Amino acid sequence: MSARFAVVDLFAGPGGLAEGFSSIRNDDGSRPFHVALSIEKERSAFETLRFRSFFRQFEGTVPEEYYQFLNGEIAEPDWAKLFPSEWTRARREALQLELGSKAATQEIDARLKQISERHRGNVILIGGPPCQAYSLVGRARNKGIEGYDAKSDPRHFLYKEYIRILERLMPAVFVMENVKGLLSSSVDGKRVFDQVLDDLRKVGKGSYRLLPLTPRSGRSLFDHAVHCPASDFVVRAEDHGIPQSRHRVIILGIRNDVACGLDSGAPLLPPSERSSTVQHVLQGMPVLRSGLSSGEDTEEIWLSKVLQTIRGVAGMTAEFDEEDGRSFKRAARRIANELSEAERIPHRSGGRYAGIPRACSDELRDWLFDGRLQRFPNSETRGHMSADLGRYFYAALYGVMTGVSPKAKNFPPELAPDHRNWETGKFADRFRVQVWHEPATTITSHISKDGHYFIHPDPAQCRSLTVREAARLQTFPDNYFFKGNRTQQFVQVGNAVPPFLAKKIAASVYGLIARPRASKISQAS
Incomplete structure (x- = not known):
């Protein structure tokens, strides 16, 4: 039997990363990745996230009412009344909370404790802290703000909440995603990306190996003593069958007990044989x-x-x-x-x-x-x-x-x-x-x-x-x-990880750690 993993999605937006992970199937059609918790603070993105979770609850037998609504044949019905069980599960999976806020921490931690106790290490943590403070456009805009101080901009340090949750969950694998501008963003002369890597390496006193998905430096993926150059962590979406030139920083972390014995010189995310336009x-x-x-x-x-x-x-x-x-x-x-x-x-x-x-x-x-x-x-x-x-x-x-x-x-x-x-x-x-x-x-x-x-x-x-x-x-x-309205919909689409790319990342992760090592992973605490 292959291991089943609970997925926790932070700063989820409309759910692009989780969509990719939830799409993976075993040979028997079952899902190895089950989205247990998705968290997003913006109202319209959260509603999209919850609605997609509702869609997934039907496991391929989506009711006619869903398509009647999308096809414009009926007004949106009361889903909770029509499908109470599926809607309740979607409401439990998708939460509208502001990560890092005191009001949300207690509720989030209670859910994380439940997930940890139930899955005993068989957890995948995914997500990308908000990128406005790191993007080139965002930094240019910030320069025009009188009195702007990067040290006091909380968006620079929202990744700390990701790391706090990483330390609580100690998942088998984590995926952290952000804009390419993270590589050149700095606070007080120190590059933010270096600080992010340092903090990730300290989790659990060095419990994770940080790997690039598409290294270009030629470094061995599993040589724990070698630190890859920052540019190795850039994934070019157009190289992987996405009809869009989108370059993002993606850090893959594998817990040491899971990574032990793994060795590969090939990229975890090989390029596609054909491009999309x-x-x-x-x-x-x-x-x-x-x-x-x-x-x-x-x-x-x-x-x-x-x-x-x-x-x-x-x-x-x-x-x-x-x-x-x-x-x-x-x-x-x-x-x-x-x-x-x-x-x-x-x-x-x-x-x-x-x-x-x-x-x-x-x-x-x-x-x-x-x-x-x-x-x-x-x-x-x-x-x-x-x-x-x-x-x-x-x-x-x-x-x-x-x-x-x-x-x-x-x-x-x-x-x-x-x-x-x-x-x-x-x-x-x-x-x-x-x-x-x-x-x-x-x-x-x-x-x-x-x-x-x-x-x-x-x-x-x-x-x-x-x-x-x-x-x-x-x-x-x-x-x-x-x-949401059209403007809110555009923001959701533009901020998301391409789900088809997320699917390829999820397939690579699962092929690497789950099938050959299912028994050992399931015993991890």
Whole structure:
């Protein structure tokens, strides 16, 4: 029999890491990883977390009412009344608490004690402390705050609560995740990442071996005397079949009694044989129109404005040589003609649920697709200023023709926004299209405030990405429903660990420690 592990997820967000771990199956179909506790403080993310926990309670026999709700056939029912047992288990698994607060500590510690006593060391601790204080964007913002003092910013030290819980649980394995900016963040001249590693190495008086998942230095994974360079802990999501260039710091810790005897020179997370691109996951999704953020917003008014915009942009070819300029003009006019002659003007939401291109890997397609869906949930476009419609169209068509997103210097003067930094080079990619044949750029929480960085690659749609399209690039399954308003949904998607990557991490961990060592792990205290 293989060991069964309880998973404790801290700073869980909408649950990307836990989704990956809970998806692993034994040969008999059972789950080796059971999510026992997930903790998140933000209300909408917590509601998403709890709702996904509710989904998992059905073990593949999800009721029709769930899909009727996602398909828009019914209003959200009272789940507690319809399915009291499953809803109660979901409420027990997902808690809305602020880690590190005195009010939450007593309740959390009581639950941790129960988990420890029941599973006797067969526990996996996962999660990533909030990253705003470490990210490059966050640090740039902090510099603009008068009197900002990193030493007094509690976000720099929330990892201490992760370590406190690590010391209480002493799990077989832990996974700590954070932004790449953690490697260069410092307080009082000391690099935060070095302090994090030092604190992790002190847990249980040196009870854990800290391993990188994808080391590039050539160091032996299980040489306990060797400390890997910080860069070894960076995982590049695009190397592992994720349709997004996302670089994160991920530290894997294995308890010494579990790691004893293990030896491997190969990466724990080997690269995928084939890469995934924007086209692999977005092509075939419903064609939607952008909204208009000012004035009346009807399909007819939108079409009139877009056609006028496209025909104007068609003549802006100064950035191209003569031949490419003619091609750009022809392509723009063709798109305008197709829009004007179409039988139906696209809606801002809706559209039938569609399959995934065959070019997508079978594994990723199976992960995302759910044949019980009839439409895409969380899929409604945002409203944009009329002036931005031309910039979005130009950027997308430029991307189709060149295979790259245009920089500020590549935009026609007529489309230049009234931004002070437009020509300084500091924000050269202020308008950035996601090109079809490459992985997307990093999906961040900032997509909730500004769609300019996440322009849809289809020029005819003149818009930024929807929540569902961003979720596809983050590899959330299509049946994963995000709670809250659209802004809150974007924040959840942008802050999450790609679940498909989490699944690969979980599979590597399980293949490494569980099957060959199940008997020994289950005896650990």
